[in-house]
Amino acid sequence: xxxxxxxxxxxxxxxxxxxxxxxxxxxxxxxxxxxxxxxxxxxxxxxxxxxxxxxxxxxxxxxxxxxxxxxxxxxxxxxxxxxxxxxxxxxxxxxxxxxxxxxxxxxxxxxxxxxxxxxxxxxxxxxxxxxxxxxxxxxxxxxxxxxxxxxxxxxxxxxxxxxxxxxxxxxxxxxxxxxxxxxxxxxxxxxxxxxxxxxxxxxxxxxxxxxxxxxxxxxxxxxxxxxxxxxxxxxxxxx
Numbered sequence: 001x002x003x004x005x006x007x008x009x010x011x012x013x014x015x016x017x018x019x020x021x022x023x024x025x026x027x028x029x030x031x032x033x034x035x036x037x038x039x040x041x042x043x044x045x046x047x048x049x050x051x052x053x054x055x056x057x058x059x060x061x062x063x064x065x066x067x068x069x070x071x072x073x074x075x076x077x078x079x080x081x082x083x084x085x086x087x088x089x090x091x092x093x094x095x096x097x098x099x100x101x102x103x104x105x106x107x108x109x110x111x112x113x114x115x116x117x118x119x120x121x122x123x124x125x126x127x128x129x130x131x132x133x134x135x136x137x138x139x140x141x142x143x144x145x146x147x148x149x150x151x152x153x154x155x156x157x158x159x160x161x162x163x164x165x166x167x168x169x170x171x172x173x174x175x176x177x178x179x180x181x182x183x184x185x186x187x188x189x190x191x192x193x194x195x196x197x198x199x200x201x202x203x204x205x206x207x208x209x210x211x212x213x214x215x216x217x218x219x220x221x222x223x224x225x226x227x228x229x230x231x232x233x234x235x236x237x238x239x
Contacts, residue, residue, distance in 0.1 A: 017189070019046055021196050024227055025203065027053040031142070031155050036060035039139075041111055048112040048141050055112070056155050059137045066110055070137045073104055074118040081149035093124045098153045102144060114143040117152055200227060 018038060031054050032047055039057040047053045059067050080097035100117045108116065116139050123132045140152060147155070174194050181190050198209060206212045216223050 017192060018043060022046075022051065025200065027051050029053065031056050031140075033155060033158070034058070036062055039063055039066075044111050044141070054114075054141045054146075056140045056142075056152075057138055059139060063110075066108060066139075067137060069104065069108055070116050070118070070139070073101065073116070074099055074137070077118065080120075082153055084150075084153060091126050093126065095122045096120070096153060096157070098149050098156075100144065100149045100152060108139070110139060112141040113139050114141045114146065115139070115152070117149075117156075119153060119156055 018034075019042075022032070027047070028051060033056045034043070036058045039059055039062070044055055044057070047055045059070055061067055077099045081100050082098050084096045086094040086096075097120045098117055100115050102115050104116045105113045117137070119136045119138070121132075121134050121136070124130070136156070138156065140147065140155070142152070179187065179190070181187050197213075201209050201212050201216075204212075
C-alpha cells in the first residue's frame with residue numbers, strides 16, 4: 001500500500017540524483033531528454049542557466065496544469081508540421097506525426113520554454129494486424145530556429161531508442177533481470193546508476209561497452225580518469 005508522500009519523496013530523489021550525475025559530464029548546447037518524472041522547474045533552470053544546455057521533457061499528469069494547457073491547445077490540431085513513416089523492417093508499420101507551437105511559450109507555467117509539441121504514433125503489426133495508437137505531449141527549450149519539427153521528433157525518438165537499447169546492455173552486462181535488489185527505491189536507484197554508467201561509457205564513442213567495463217573494473221583510478229573527475233586525469237582515459 002503506497003505511503004502518503006511517496007511520490008514526492010520519489011520525485012525529490014530523482015532530481016537529487018540527476019543534477020550531480022550531470023555535473024560530471026560536458027552537456028553545453030546538448031539536448032537532455034527526460035521522462036515525465038524529471039519534468040521539473042529546478043532541473044530546467046539547472047540545464048538552461050547553469051549548464052547552458054537544452055531540455056526535451058515529456059509532460060504528463062504529474063505536472064497537471066502544464067499537461068492540461070498543452071493538451072487543450074492541441075485538441076483541434078490541423079495538419080501536422082512533420083510526418084515520419086518507417087519502413088516495415090521489423091514486422092510493423094509505424095507512422096509518427098508531430099505538431100509544434102510557440103504560442104504557449106509565455107503562457108505555460110514553466111521556465112525557458114522554446115516550444116511545446118505533441119507527437120502521435122500509430123503502429124500496425126504486419127502479421128497480426130494489431131493496431132496501436134498513442135499520443136505524447138512535451139516541451140523543449142529549443143526554439144524553432146534551433147530545432148524544427150523534424151529535429152524535435154528526432155530528439156524524442158532518440159530518447160526511446162536509448163531507453164530500449166540500454167535495457168539489453170543492462171541485462172547483458174549487469175544481469176539486471178536477476179538482480180536481488182528488490183526493496184524500496186533500491187531497484188529504481190541502482191538501475192539509474194547503471195544507466196548513467198553505460199551512458200558515460202557510450203558518450204566516449206567506444207566500440208564495446210562490455211570490454212570497456214572490464215577495463216575500468218580492473219583499474220579504479222582509470223574510472224576517475226575516464227570521467228575526468230581529477231585535476232590530473234590521464235588524457236589517454238578518453239580513448
